[in-house]
Amino acid sequence: MKLSPRIQFLIKNGLKGFVWLLVILAAYFIFKELVLSYTPDAWIDKIYAKPMMVYLAYCFSEFFFGLIPPELFMIWAINKDTIAHYFMNLTFFAVVSYIMGYATFLIGQFFYKRAGFKRFRNTLLKEQWPLLKKYGLFLIIVAALTPIPWSAVSLLVGSAGYPSKRYLKYALFRFLRFAIYGYIIFQTHNI
Template identity: 80%
Template sequence: MKLSKRMQFLVKNGLKGMAWLLLILAAYFLFKEVVLSRTPDAWVDQIYARPLLVYLVYCFSEFFFGIFPPELFMIWAINKDTIPHYFMNLTFFAVVSYTMGYLTFLIGRYFNTHASLKYFKKNMLKEVWPQLKKYGLFLIIVAALTPVPWSAVCLLVGSAGYPSKRFLKYALFRLLRFAIYGYIIYQTHVF
C-alpha cells in the first residue's frame, strides 16, 4: 500500500522521535545505574530540597526549545511524594507545556509579520517554507507526541502563519503525550 507524502512524513519523523525517546530512556537508566545507585542520597537531597527551582527550570526548558525532556521532571515527580501529588505535577507539566507551546507559537506569529523575517524567509528559506505550510499539521502532531523540540516547532509553525485555532486543536496531542508517558513512568516506578 502506497502512503501519501504527508503520511510518509508523519511516519518517518514519528520513528525518529521514538528513536530519540529510546536514546533518552537508555541514558536515564544508565545514569540511574552508574551514578544514582552509588550516591543516591546526595543527588536526591539536592534536587528534592528545592521544588520551586525544579518548576522554574521546567518552565524555562519548555519555553526555550525543550532543553530538558519533560520525562525527567515526571520521574522527579513520581519519586517526590504521593501518587496524587504525582498526578497533580503531571497535570501541571502538561498545562505548562501546552501553554508555553502556544506562547512560542504567538511569538512566531509576531515574527511572521516582522519585516526582517519576511526578508529572511524570502531569501534563505524559500524552499523550506512551502513544505512547512504543507506539513504543519503533521509537524505539530509529531512534535507533540515525540521528543522533537516542542517549542521550536511551535515557533516555526507560528512563523509560517499557521492558523491559531487549528494549532490549538492539534496541539492537544501534547496533553495525550503527557498522559501516555506519565502512565508509563507510573507503571515503571510504582511497586
C-alpha cells in the first residue's frame, strides 16, 4: 500500500520532530550531569528566580518563528515546581503558541497582495512557499505537529489568503503536539 504524498510528508516531519526532541533531551541530560550536578544553585537560581522573563522569552520566541524550541520551556517547567504546575505551564505554552500563530496569520492576511510583502515572502519564506502550494492546509497540521517553524507557516498561510476559520480549526493540532511532547518530557524526567 502506497502512502499519499501528504501522509509521507507528515511522517517524515514527524520523525524529524521526534529526533529533534531526543536531541534536546539528550543535551539536557548531558548538561544536567556535567554542569548542573557540580554547580546547581548558580544555574537554577538565575533561571527560576525570574519566571516572568522565561514567559516573555517564550512569547517572543513563538511570535518570531520559534527561535527557541518549545521543548526547552517544557523542560524548564518540569523542573520548576509540582506536577500540577508543570501541566498548567504546558497549557499556557500551548495556548500562547496557538495565539501567536494566529497573530502571525493575521499579519499575513493584512499584508496579503501587497507588493512589498510578496518580496519578503519570496525571500525569507522561500522554502515554505512551495510547500504551501503543494500541500495547502495540510501544511498547517504538519507545522502544528512538527518542528517546521509554526509562526512562519502561519504567516505564510495568512499571506496566501486562507480563511481564518479553516486556519483556526486546523491549528488546533498545535495542542496535540504540546500534549504529546509534554507527556514524553514528563515521562523521561520521571525515569
